Amino acid sequence: xxxxxxxxxxxxxxxxxxxxxxxxxxxxxxxxxxxxxxxxxxxxxxxxxxxxxxxxxxxxxxxxxxxxxxxxxxxxxxxxxxxxxxxxxxxxxxxxxxxxxxxxxxxxxxxxxx
Amino acid sequence: xxxxxxxxxxxxxxxxxxxxxxxxxxxxxxxxxxxxxxxxxxxxxxxxxxxxxxxxxxxxxxxxxxxxxxxxxxxxxxxxxxxxxxxxxxxxxxxxxxxxxxxxxxxxxxxxxxxxxxxxxxxxxxxxxxxxxxxxxxxxxxxxxxxxxxxxxxxxxxxxxxxxxxxxxxxxxxxxxxxxxxxxxxxxxxxxxxxxxxxxxxxxxxxxxxxxxxxxxxxxxxxxxxxxxxxxxxxxxxxxxxxxxxxxxxxxxxxxxxxxxxxxxxxxxxxxxxxxxxxxxxxxxxxxxxxxxxxxxxxxxxxxxxxxxxxxxxxxxxxxxxxxxxxxxxxxxxxxxxxxxxxxxxxxxxxxxxxxxxxxxxxxxxxxxxxxxxxxx
Numbered sequence: 087x088x089x090x091x092x093x094x095x096x097x098x099x100x101x102x103x104x105x106x107x108x109x110x111x112x113x114x115x116x117x118x119x120x121x122x123x124x125x126x127x128x129x130x131x132x133x134x135x136x137x138x139x140x141x142x143x144x145x146x147x148x149x150x151x152x153x154x155x156x157x158x159x160x161x162x163x164x165x166x167x168x169x170x171x172x173x174x175x176x177x178x179x180x181x182x183x184x185x186x187x188x189x190x191x192x193x194x195x196x197x198x199x200x
Numbered sequence: 201x202x203x204x205x206x207x208x209x210x211x212x213x214x215x216x217x218x219x220x221x222x223x224x225x226x227x228x229x230x231x232x233x234x235x236x237x238x239x240x241x242x243x244x245x246x247x248x249x250x251x252x253x254x255x256x257x258x259x260x261x262x263x264x265x266x267x268x269x270x271x272x273x274x275x276x277x278x279x280x281x282x283x284x285x286x287x288x289x290x291x292x293x294x295x296x297x298x299x300x301x302x303x304x305x306x307x308x309x310x311x312x313x314x315x316x317x318x319x320x321x322x323x324x325x326x327x328x329x330x331x332x333x334x335x336x337x338x339x340x341x342x343x344x345x346x347x348x349x350x351x352x353x354x355x356x357x358x359x360x361x362x363x364x365x366x367x368x369x370x371x372x373x374x375x376x377x378x379x380x381x382x383x384x385x386x387x388x389x390x391x392x393x394x395x396x397x398x399x400x401x402x403x404x405x406x407x408x409x410x411x412x413x414x415x416x417x418x419x420x421x422x423x424x425x426x427x428x429x430x431x432x433x434x435x436x437x438x439x440x441x442x443x444x445x446x447x448x449x450x451x452x453x454x455x456x457x458x459x460x461x462x463x464x465x466x467x468x469x470x471x472x473x474x475x476x477x478x479x480x481x482x483x484x485x486x487x488x489x490x491x492x493x494x495x496x497x498x499x500x501x502x503x504x505x506x507x508x509x510x511x512x513x514x515x516x517x518x519x520x521x522x523x524x525x526x527x528x529x530x531x532x533x534x535x536x537x538x539x540x541x542x543x544x545x546x547x548x549x550x551x552x553x554x555x556x557x558x559x560x561x562x563x564x565x566x567x568x569x570x571x572x573x574x575x576x577x
Binding site for chain 2: 090092093095096098099100102103104106107108109110111112113114115117118121122123124
């Protein structure tokens with residue numbers, strides 16, 4: 087490079103920077119023009135088919151001897167834990183006395199509510 | 201007596217081999233500079249991810265008698281990574297993987313704002329030559345105005361390795377000070393009505409455009425400017441990892457693990473160029489002042505072209521996005537958003553400003569490439 091004139095160097099470099107970025111801007115426009123996927127993206131999508139109506143969830147089987155109030159209390163407790171009542175299949179009296187019952191109680195009481 | 205004499209001789213030998221015996225006032229001052237940079241990084245949170253390793257590298261560079269750069273070891277490998285321009289392209293791989301070119305592709309006119317902001321680079325180059333720096337040194341100093349640390353290091357390594365420390369520190373320091381430097385210039389150059397201009401929503405960019413852009417840009421720019429082929433190609437490769445949708449693991453590694461590892465090496469190595477004998481010179485003060493001139497000039501030129509585009513578009517372009525043309529991704533775009541929202545609280549300029557912001561990265565690399573092609577010995 088012969089010239090050491092800072093103004094000349096500045097002008098030449100600015101011209102090249104603008105020219106290169108101008109070419110790049112033209113190129114971006116060209117990509118947009120030739121984009122084969124543009125029309126497909128622009129076309130409105132067909133309305134999605136209406137989702138089939140959800141089947142009514144079967145009511146949970148409630149064992150005899152369990153009061154309606156108990157079922158309501160269990161449902162409310164499950165709801166507070168974020169579990170829908172429709173997912174409950176059955177409500178039965180726990181028949182595991184002794185260590186099994188103690189373990190269940192321990193398990194339930196050790197759960198941290200957040 | 202013999203035992204006492206041997207003991208004293210040993211103590212003398214330990215003292216003479218220690219760093220304390222060779223410790224100079226310059227080393228002391230530079231360690232204080234390193235501590236100040238650490239305070240700015242940790243206490244003030246100015247670019248802490250970069251400034252912390254730079255500051256610590258600066259402190260390490262001023263330990264005498266370590267032989268860091270003379271003897272094989274990790275420090276020498278880090279130094280080679282900078283000297284032979286290995287780290288900047290790897291950083292660009294991560295930057296590419298993190299960059300969304302969507303706003304730029306949606307509005308290619310913003311490339312001109314990225315070009316205009318390079319004006320600061322060339323003002324600073326002219327200023328440096330007027331102060332007596334060689335054309336090669338002036339070009340490396342000027343690139344500070346590009347607000348792109350890896351490009352500044354890449355350029356300084358090739359054109360003025362003797363000034364690498366001062367240039368890198370000036371570049372990263374000003375990048376961290378973008379929120380302080382730019383707003384006064386932006387407000388000075390625009391009216392409140394201009395700052396309050398709301399821009400239309402950008403069009404959607406298809407996956408085809410997102411895939412073709414990095415590949416074709418790498419080909420075009422690398423063929424035009426081979427000196428920056430490594431930087432641009434790695435930037436676009438990283439972006440292709442991001443956009444392809446089939447290389448998520450590579451994209452994740454590029455933008456997180458790899459980028460973080462290379463940042464540690466690059467920033468520590470940059471700090472290690474700040475030894476007292478290289479840094480405590482009048483040239484360093486000149487470089488720091490020229491860097492500020494470059495930054496201010498680039499911001500002003502970007503806003504000025506933004507004003508022209510605002511007029512030409514019938515008030516559809518907010519001139520504030522022009523200042524984002526100095527790279528400093530994404531800080532400069534955030535500053536545009538912040539200043540614009542102060543003028544009009546319902547204004548959201550961030551996405552619009554990302555166009556010139558990423559255009560600035562390409563613009564700075566192109567400016568570096570043209571100067572290397574013209575001025576390299």
